[in-house]
Amino acid sequence: MAGPFQTNTLTATITGTEDSTGNVPINRGLGNLAFDSNFSDFVTYQALSSGDNTISIPNGKAWQVYVKNNDSSLLITVKYTPTGGSQQVSCLLGPGEVFLQWQKITSVAASQGITGLTLNASGAGALCEYFLGG
Numbered sequence: 001m002a003g004p005f006q007t008n009t010l011t012a013t014i015t016g017t018e019d020s021t022g023n024v025p026i027n028r029g030l031g032n033l034a035f036d037s038n039f040s041d042f043v044t045y046q047a048l049s050s051g052d053n054t055i056s057i058p059n060g061k062a063w064q065v066y067v068k069n070n071d072s073s074l075l076i077t078v079k080y081t082p083t084g085g086s087q088q089v090s091c092l093l094g095p096g097e098v099f100l101q102w103q104k105i106t107s108v109a110a111s112q113g114i115t116g117l118t119l120n121a122s123g124a125g126a127l128c129e130y131f132l133g134g
Contacts, residue, residue, distance in 0.1 A: 004036035008064050008133035010102045035064065035104040040133040045070060048121035048128060052079070055117040057132055063103040063113040064133035069093040074126035081116030105134060 010033040016026035039058045061083060069076045078090040078099040090099050103112050113134060121128075 004105070005038050006036075006040065007034050008037040008040050009034040010064070010066075010100075033102050035102075035133075037064065037105065037133045040064075040131065042129070042131045044129045046128050046130065048076070048119055048124075048126045050121055050124040050126075053119045053121065055119060055130065055132075057115065057117055059134065061113045061115050062117070062132040062134045063101075063105050064131065065099070065101045065114060065117065066131040067093070067099040067119065068129050069095055069097050070127040070129055071095055071125075075122040076126055076128055077120040079116075079118040079120060080114045082111070083113050083115050084111050087116065087118075 010030070012030045012033075014026065014028045014030070015024055017024050041058050065080070067076070067078050072095055074095075076093045078093065079087055080090070080101075081087045093099060101114070105113075117130075117132070119128060119130075
């Protein structure tokens with residue numbers, strides 16, 4: 001496949017705010033992590049079945065992965081297969097929590113990215129959103 005055809009960008013800021021004073025001792029912008037890519041796929045409010053839900057990855061491999069648990073009470077575990085590796089299991093995502101991997105596509109990164117993604121829901125109807133790019 002020729003390309004890249006687009007740029008996938010992650011913009012994020014990490015802050016730490018003191019509850020009692022409102023002071024912000026930590027305010028770190030990650031910058032715009034913008035990487036040339038061939039595709040992006042974004043799904044919002046996906047209702048998962050209870051247990052494992054296999055997510056199809058466009059082109060078979062993703063370098064940029066974002067998963068957010070949008071459910072108010074159910075839990076989601078992200079299971080992913082790194083390129084050339086075996087399935088890995090992330091920590092449990094509670095309501096509002098996020099799993100994130102953001103990598104650049106390069107010729108020396110043959111072992112980067114993921115080739116499999118499964119979202120395991122603690123109950124039927126768990127809501128999530130996800131972005132896949134690469």
